[in-house]
Amino acid sequence: MRRFIIISLLSAMTLPTLACIWGELTNPYLFSMYRRTEFKERVEKICNDNWQAYLGTSEEYFWFNADDVIKAAQHKSDGLMVSYVKNLQKYLKCVDVEQSKQYEWNYPSKEEIAAQQRDLQAIRTYALGNTKTKLRSQHALLYMRCNMMLGRHQENINYWEQTASQLIETVYKDMMQNIYAGALYKTGQEEKAGELFAEMGDYQSLMTQFYRKRSFQAIRQHYLKNPNSKVLPFLLQDFVNNCQEVIDANGGEWFNGKLFVRRITEQEATQMRQFCETVVREGKTETPIMWKSAKAWLEYLYGHQKQATSDILEASKLDGTDRMKDCARVLMLFITANQASDSEAFDNYLADELAWIKEMEKKEEDGYFYRAKTRLSHQALMKHYQNNTDKLIALMDVTNNYHYTEYIDTMRVSQLEKYFAYTNTPAKTNLDKFLKANLKIDEKAMTDLIGTKYLRLCQWDKAIKWLAYVPASFYNEAGYRMYVLLRKVSVEPWITRQWIKDADVDRAETYNWTVSENPKLLFAKEMQMMEGTINVLSGKALCQRCYNLATYYAQANFTGDCWWLMRDGKSVCDTLRVNEVDLRAKTKELLQKASQTTDIALKEKALFALSYAELYKEEQRWFTREWNNETYEYDRKTVSNTQQYSAFAALANFEKQNATHTSQYVSRCDEYIQFRKVFH
């Protein structure tokens, strides 16, 4: 029965949609005067509720089933309903023929299409004959659906205007009106169709109809014909949001390099600003708040912030729908937040507005307030509170700022400790009260993060202090759990890479392996012990300790297999970040010390480790790859003045002197073999 939904929608929706030409734009638009009510979802829900009521069931009704309804109607001796549903079923079979063109192996033959047309005619006649019964609305809808399928659009127009529009208000009447609007569109009466689509919240049909009529001139013409056209909120909103796209794409503020739906030139935007002013002055519009707010937002987008402030203040006093007033209030907050100085007055204003947005988020189902909050957080609040770290982080948390996780992950540990303390102190101001009541802090995660930040600084004692509070179970919930279970920090990465195989994962899952001890705490303790006792060592033991420590550092580095000790995730684009020690440099320093040993085997290992590619940045490697436009190939060029080249050279010289003792991990190393070809 799932297919019925598709069929029923096809039966209800009268215009083809422009799938793939525009997608739902998820980037947060602040200018949203036209509320999308999603016509098709609304009518579908009501129809299902009606069937549920007829069947007398308490279970929510999702899929229409003709046989069930017929059975129930027969039980009630409701002959009219039986004949209606039987004909509806027959109609749906005709729709099925259309569907089979799309989705079935049996593509309909000419004969089947002819039969479908005959059936539609018969159902049409039946339906028309029952439009004076107690199920008149349902039969009228069936009649109009048949006309739509048969392409008899003019008859639908006549029928709606003369008969169906007089029927009582029902969901069937809404659907008929939608078919009527589609018929108007298909017979060239686009203006009238647009008004109806706008009125019933059929956004998809509106976009189909006006896709190529969204320029300033087109909107102006539309206004001149009818200053209170219901399509204008849709058109003006689309125009303003496209301006926002252009401004965003020009970069600087947030998403650099964003591309746009319809490029609007600054000249066109200026014309629109002037036109908005004219519209408000003329006084013909019933919604001056919309035009004045549009002007304010355009002024803001194009850098005229003072004008924007004055316009939005003026707009908030003008008439319009509730949605328009809400939207103007959001714009006012955004524009103010970007210009107001840091003050308690602004904090109080913000606290009130954020509380209001939070309430509105619950009421409005179209997600406008969530999106508005997102943009406000990223583009206004981060800038406004850049010098007040505690409030900034709390605001990022409560507004679901996309950068929150990265921000707290890379900030200085002392600041994060201070913030953590702030969250646990009583609130004093209104803003503090709002923030602390809405924080979503996970104390274990925060403690782990602070401990991890100390790991990144190699401050083992402080790391131990924090990590001691994090139970092992926390790491069983971590995304990197499998790496914790399957990798060891003591394995030399230059000799063995710990690639994870499917079989290992399967085994871990099958036997339900769990992390039984806090792995970061263990690591910190081991490092503390190894470094704390290094001063008492000398000679071979000291070199061996240096080598072991180098192994640990290399593993814990972001290029190591145990990257999860310091980071939550891994990517090929990772680099050394602020507020962390360069573990690669530490590794190399320790390996240099280890390579001073008189133990031949350890020396070979240390020299080999020093040539390990993961210890070097791209520009420190022993060769470069350059694209050759003539051969369409990469050319490999040796660079002899790099760190890795020197390391490989030292290894090669060592092996020359100890030719009979070369270990397999050296002689079989691909990169070493390549190096030897160019090194003499």
Added chain:
Amino acid sequence: MSLLLCLLIAGCSEREELSESNAVYYWRTDFRLDSTEWAFFQRNHINKVYCRYFDVVINEEGAEPRPNATISFSSTLPDSIELIPTIYITEDCMHQKHQGLAEKIVKRIRQMNETNDIKPVSEIQIDCDYTSKSKKVYYQFLEEVKQAWGQTLSTTIRLHQLSMEAPPVDYGVLMIYNTGDPKKWEERNPILDIRDVQPYLKRLDSYPLPLAAAYPVYQWVRTIRNIRIEHTVGADEILRVKEAVEKKRSNLKHAIITYHLDKDNINRYKPETYEKIYHH
């Protein structure tokens, strides 16, 4: 077959190659050509249209292949232009053998032609991004299609498929697009970048099938992390890649296809660019 293929001497080896043609892929769901597209046909001497008839996808239960997004016909082509029904099959349909699938597809193509008064066609094409996992089933499926169809059968060849043995068809269309990693769109254009084509060039000359070459003229719009991104290939890049592939296999200049026909795609490039892509 004799009309389609002619014998050419390519380097030191004898290989049947395709005769000269200028073609387009038609990838929309309603076959309706507007004046811009008709003018494009005339200007570029288009003599073949590879027209996507429908897709074949695994059904919602994940078990059986079914047709999807079937085309409807609102325009017809003149006799001078050959129509080649093209079927796109998702790779997961080829994870296991589906009894009778080849016959169902061929029957559906024939029925569509009859119902919509399409003039007789002599060739069909199957498009599938087969992998080493699905290759065996796919090649067997192609054998069955060939048997059921009885006339010319072609298939698309993606660059990564050049490393596999050739499929059992009369010729292949080398798809020279979608070459990059979509996740690394900030570094390289995922539609086409010569650096991504380069590793495959060495396989071109020895590939045993006759090949046509298909180049991208489309735009790819997608939303990444809430950002609307439009990918478009520059004309220079298309021509640079064309030069590179023809340098490695000169007869790739015989049969040229662009993907795909659309007014916006036509207007995206200067007429001179299309003149350089096609035979003029």
